[in-house]
Amino acid sequence: MKKVTRFFWFCSGAHIDTLKKYPIEHNKYVGIGATIFFTALFAALSGGYAMYFVFSGSAFAVGFAILFGLLWGTAIFNMDRYIVSSINKEGTTSQQILQASPRILLAIMIGIVISRPLELKIFDKEIRQKLRTSYSKAQNRKIDTLKLTYEQKYSMEMTKNQDLKKEKDSLERDINRSRYQLNQEVFGDKTNQTSGITGYGTYAKQKEAVLVEKQNRLKTVTDDIGKMDEYLATRKQAEGLNDLxxxxxxxxxxxxxxxxxxxxxxxxxQLGYNDKGERELDTYLAISFIGYLFILFECLPVFVKLMSPKGPYDVAMAKTMEANIYYADKDKERDMSVTDHTYDHTLDEDIARRKRIITAQSDYDFERHRFD
Known part of the structure; x- marks a missing residue:
């Protein structure tokens, strides 16, 4: 338990040697550290799951997911640890809230990021059903669009083909009727359309000629329909309509x-909306609740640090910081003093050297003048 406690103290960003002196603060920082650790753990799981989908189907998908999950969890852990440990309890409540506000916003963003992949996994079945419906509707719209484009592009040919088919149907009915009347004429059945004379006479030959003419026309129309159908089928294939x-x-x-x-x-x-585009409150709240839960979980270490009263550990850390600043200033002054002393010493040496040079030059000039 001591190792676990020290580990959670480390996660909270506390100065362990100072914290040991104040047992009353131990549990508070164990709770803060545990919250930071489990937040990072959920972030690692969420990031790994998201990366698994990015490389889904690859032989290295699991390896990439584990590697990215560890990196993402470590980054979130370090960020949360810094956020909590950097909140100063020496200021007033307003100052602490103002100081923590950027960190709270950052925690909200982190909570949204780490919650989304886990929401995708929790609602996996519903998401699959929604995707099936979406893909099916998209395919129907694509087919309808191609059909409409095809019909608009080849409307003249299709209209001509329809007219030929109507003429074919009409010719077939006329041929059947003409063939029946020819039989009546040959067998001598008296009607409004036949003479009633038995045998293959003049009237029968006339009716046979009309029948042959219609049959020839039917053959021409049938050939034209076949050619038109073949042409339109080729155009459908070229437009890609047959492949859909x-x-x-x-x-x-x-x-x-x-x-x-x-x-x-x-x-x-889209799970929070029905087919009519109206919001389904139950599903929407269920999805939102998970996101809000992770946002709250991510902000919890900051809230705990803000809500907790200033304890002896905070006072000790403030005094330690003041002492460190004081000694740092003293060190800086001492370094500056040493630098100034060194500068003055160097300056004195330079002045003395110049005096020696001037003196030597004067002695040289005097000796030279006396020699001359």
């Missing part, structure tokens, strides 16, 4: 399995 089909359930499962982080994050945001 609705996704099967198995294909939808495969697409949702390889969905990226952006798609899953979008689907998570």
């Amino acid at each position: 089909k609705l996704f099967t359930p198995k294909q939808l499962d495969s697409l949702t399995a390889i969905a990226g982080f952006a798609d899953r994050n979008w689907a998570l945001g």
Whole structure:
């Protein structure tokens, strides 16, 4: 337990040698350190899970996830540790809140970042269902758009093809009716359209000629329809319309399995809304609650430090800081004094050297003048 306690003291950023002297403060900093440690642990899990989705399908996905999770957790741990340890308890409550406000904002941002990947995992089934629906609707819209473009581009050819098919249907009905009337004429059935004379006479030959003409026209129309259908089928293939089909359930499962982080994050945001675009309060609150929980968890060490009264450890650390500042100033003054003394000593030596040079020059000039 001593090792665990010292570890959590380290996590809280406290000066362990000073904290040991004040047992009343031990539990408070154990709680702060534990909160910082578990926040970093959740951050590592969240970052690793997010990185696993980034490299999903790769043979190194697990390795990258573990490496990034450790790096991300360590970064959050160091940041939280600095945030908590840098709050000064010597000021007033307003000064402490003002001092901690940037740190609280940073803690909120960190809470949002580390909570999102875990929310994606918690609502994984609902996200998959939302993605299936989204992919299916997107495929339908794509097919409809291509169909509309195809119909607009080849509207003249399609209209002509429809007219040919209508003419074909009309010719087939006329041929059947003409063939029946020809039989009536040959067998002598008296009607408004036949003469009633039995045998293959003039009227029968006329009706047969009309029948042959319609049959020839039907053959021409049928050939034109075949050519037009072949042309339109070729155009469909060229436009890519034949390659588009609705996704099967198995294909939808495969697409949702390889969905990226952006798609899953979008689907998570859409869970709070129904098909009509109206907000579903229960689902929205469930998703928001998890995010708020992590934000509160991330801000908790700062709140604990702000809410806790100034204790003997804080007073001792303030006095230690003042002493360190005092001794640092003294050291600076001493260093400056040594520098000034060295400068003065150097200056005196330079003046003496110049005097010796001037004296030597004067003696030289005097001797030279006397020699001359």
